[in-house]
Amino acid sequence: MKLHEHFKTFLDEHVNLNATRIEQLENSIEAVKTAVKESDWGAEILRFAPQGSWAHQTIIKPLPDKEFDADLLVFVKPKDGWTPKDYVNKLATALESNSTYKDKLRRYSHCVTIEYAGVRRIDIAPCVVDRQYQGQFEVCNRNAGESGTFEASAPTEYTQWVIDKNNIAGGNDLKKVTRLLKYMRDIKGNFTCPSFLFTTLLGYQVYDHDKDSAAFADLPTTLKTLVGRLDDWLQARPTVPMVRNPKLWSENQSSGWTETQYSNFRDKINLYRGWIDEAYDEEDRDESIGKWQRVFGDKFAVGEAKEAARVSESVAKAEGALVSRGYFSDLVERVKALGAQAVPAKLVKLPYVKRPKWRFAETRVTVNVSAELYASPGGSRIRQVASLAPLQPDQWIKFTAKSSMGVPFPPDYTVKWRVTNTDTAAYNAGELRGDFYDSDSGASRMEHLAFRGVHFVEAFVVRKSDNRLLGQSQPFYVVIE
Template identity: 35%
Template sequence: MNLTGYFKAFLDNTVDLNQTRLDQLDSRVASIVNVLENDSELGEHVREHIRQGSWAHRTIIKPLNNHEFDADILLRLDEEQEWDEQQYLDEVWAALRRSSMYRHMVKKKNRCVRVVYAGDCHVDVVPHVHLADGRQVIVNYEEAVFEETNPEGFTAWMKERDTLAHRNLRKVLRLLKYLRDYKQTFSVPSIILTLLVAERVTAWDADERYKDVPTALKNLLDDLDTWLQMYPTMPTLEDPSCPGTTFNHRWDQAQYENFRTKIARYSGWVTEAYDETDKQKSITAWKRVFGDAFKAPAALSAALSSARTDEAPVLLPRAPKEQYIEERGYEMVLSHKAQITAMVLKKDGFRSGPLRRLGSVGKHRRVRFSVTTDVPGPVDVFWKVRNVGPEAAHQLRGEISKDDGSLSRTEPTMYRGRHYVEVYIVKNDRVLAMDRHDVPIS
C-alpha cells in the first residue's frame, strides 16, 4: 500500500531537517559571509554568495548515526590575474583564520574551506570565480586547476524535474538520503544521487507515475535499477547544466558496483511494500526499508489531508495541432537515457551559450537543441516543440517531427513564456528514452 499519510508523518518527524535548524543555518552563513565581506584583504574581492547542493535543492535531512549535516555556499570572487588557482582557496582560508570567531573552526579541503560546528553541522565555503571567457569555475586545490561548474543551472534543472514529478522528486531524494544514512550499506555523494534519480524523471504519464510520494519512490527506484543494470561499469555521469563536465571523479568503481547491487535490493523491497494489499503486512514491509521510525502519524486524518497535493497536471491541455508520441503506436519502455543540450546562438551585443547557464533567453534569438543518448544505434529520433502563454496562443505548436540526421534542431524565440522541447529516441518500435528541456523566453 502507498500509505501517503505515513510517509507525510515520516518525512515531517524523522527525515526532514526542522525549520529551527534551517533558520540557525541561515544565521551562521550570514555571519560567515559578513566576516569575509569585511575582511581587510579579501573583502574587496567578494561579490556575492549563493546556496549550493542540498541546501539549494532543499534536500537536506536530519543527521543520522552521529553524522553532521552540511551546507555548501559558493563565494563569488573577482577574477584576479595575479592569483593562481590555489590562491583563491588560500585567501578564503586566511580570511577566516584572521577572524577570532572562526580561527579554530576552519579546515582547508580540496575544493572548499570548511567551517565546523562540532557535533551539529559544517558549512563548506567554495570559492567561485566568473572568468573573463564566460566560464564559471571552482578550484581543485590538489591538482591546482579550475573546474567548470554551473550551480544555478543545475538547481534550475533539478527544479524542472521536481515540477515534472509533482514536486515529489525532492521528497524522494530526502527518503533515499535517509535510506543511505540509516542502512549504511552503500555510499554515494549527494550530487550524484540527485543526478541519477532526477535523470529518471520523464514527462510521460507523469500525472500517474509521480502522483504521490510512495508512488514516485517506487517508480523512480524501479527506473533507476533498470538503468543501472545496463551498466556493470560506471557510466559517464555528466552534469546536465554544464556540457563536458562530469562527476565521475567523486566516486569509484567499487562504490558504484555496491550502489548498483543495493539499489536492486531496495527497489524490490519498496515494490513489495507498495504492492502489498494487507495494511499491516505493508507497514511491516515499509519498516523493513526504513526502520521502526516509519509508523502511523499521531493524527492520521490530518496527515492524509496534508499529504494530498493540488499540483497542476504535467500534461497541458491539448493544443489544436499537438501530437503525442505514444499515439504513433510505439511502446513506451524508457529504459535508457537521452539528454538535450540547448545553446543560445551568438548575436552581436547579446549573451550566448548554454541556456541553463543563462537562465533564460530573450525574444528574436535562435537556440540550437542537440541530443545525446545511450541507446545503441541505429535509432529514430523525433522532436516536439510546445509553446505556451498568451503571446503564443494564436500559434500553439506541439507537432512531432523526425530528426534530419544531425541529432539537433534550431528554433527561433518568438513568444514570451516558459515553453519546452522534448526528444524521443525510438528503436524497434519502442520509445527507449526521452528528455524535456524548458525554454524560458523573456
C-alpha cells in the same frame, strides 16, 4: 499500500531537517557572509548563493552525533596574479583573523569549511566569474598541481535543472524522494553514492512527458517509479557508467566511484527496488507497514507498529463478547481453550516483526522446528514441548531446526531465528523484539520464558556461500501463562 499519512509523518519527524536547525543554519550563513565581506580576503565579491543539498532542498536530518553540511558559493571577479590555490588559501587566512571562526576552520580541496562541532558544517567555495570569457564559472581546486587548477562549473544552471525536474514530477515529490533515499543510504550504511550524484541519477529518471502522469500521482508512487527506473538503468550498465552533469557535459559525476562501489550500489538498488514494490503492492496494512519498515527502518509508522502488538485488546475490539465480556480474559486463555483456531491470522504479520532481508535461493528446503523445555540454560532437559502448549514463566526453551528428514542442516548453511513477543506484558517491558538472532550452537537457540502472551519463533535457513534464503519454518507458538 501507500500509507500517505505515515510518509508525511516520517518525513516531518525523522527525515527532514527540523525548523530549529534550518533557522540556526540561516543565521550562521548570514554571519559568515558578513565575515567574508568584512575580511581582508582581497577578492572582489559579486554575490553569494547556496549550493548542493541546501540549494536543492534535499538536505536531511543527520544521524545521531553526526553533522549536516551546507555549501555556500561566493562568486568573485578574477584577481590578477592569483592562482586557484590563492583564492582558497587567502580566504582561509582572512577568516583565521576572525576570533569567531579561527578555531573552527579547515581547508579542503575546493573550500574553506567552518565546523560547528557535532552540529553543522558550512563549506565556503570561491567561484571565479568571467576569468577567460563572459559567462564562465570556475571553482578552485587548490590540491591539483603546484598552484591548483581552475575547474569549470555550472552551479546556478544545475540547481535550476533540479528545480525543473522537481516541477515536472509535481508536489515537490522528487525532492522528497531524494531525501527519503538519502536517509535510507545513511541508516543502512551499506552502499556509497554521494548526494550530488544521487540527485543527478534521480533527476535523469524524470522525463518531460511525465508531467501530470499517473507514474507521479503521489509520493509513494513517485518513489516506486523513480527507483524502478533507476534500477532498470543500472541493470543495463554492468560497469561504472559515465554520469554527466546535465548542465556541464565535460563533468563526469561518477568518476569517484570504483567498480566495486558501483557494483554494490547497483546490487543494493535492485534489492531495495524489490522491497519498495512489495511494500507498495501489499494490501494488508500491518504487512505493508512491516515491509516499509524493512526499507526505511523502525521509525516508519513506529507508533502504529508497536500498538499492534497488544493483540488481546485488538482481538477484543474485533470479536466483542468473545473476550471483552469475560468469556476469556485475554488471548492466552482463548488459545488454551480453543487451540490453533484461536490464533489471529494477523499475529505473524505484526508490523514490528522484521521482514527477511535475504534474497531467495532458486531451490527451497523444508524447515521444521522442535522444542525442549529446560529449567535453566545449563540444566537438564525436562520434556519435549509442542507448539501452542501452555508453559510457565521463568523456564527455558531450546529450539532446534531440522530438515524434512529430521536431520541437522550441513555446516555450509546457517540458521537464523526470528523471535517475536506479543501482547501487553512484553509491550510494557519494551521487549516485543521481532528481530533475527543467531543460533547458540549448531542449529539451536535457547530462549527464556518471561512474558505472559502468545509469542512465536521461526527458523530461517541461509546458505553461507551466497547469503541466500533457502527456507523458513512455520511459526512455533509459545504460550506463556
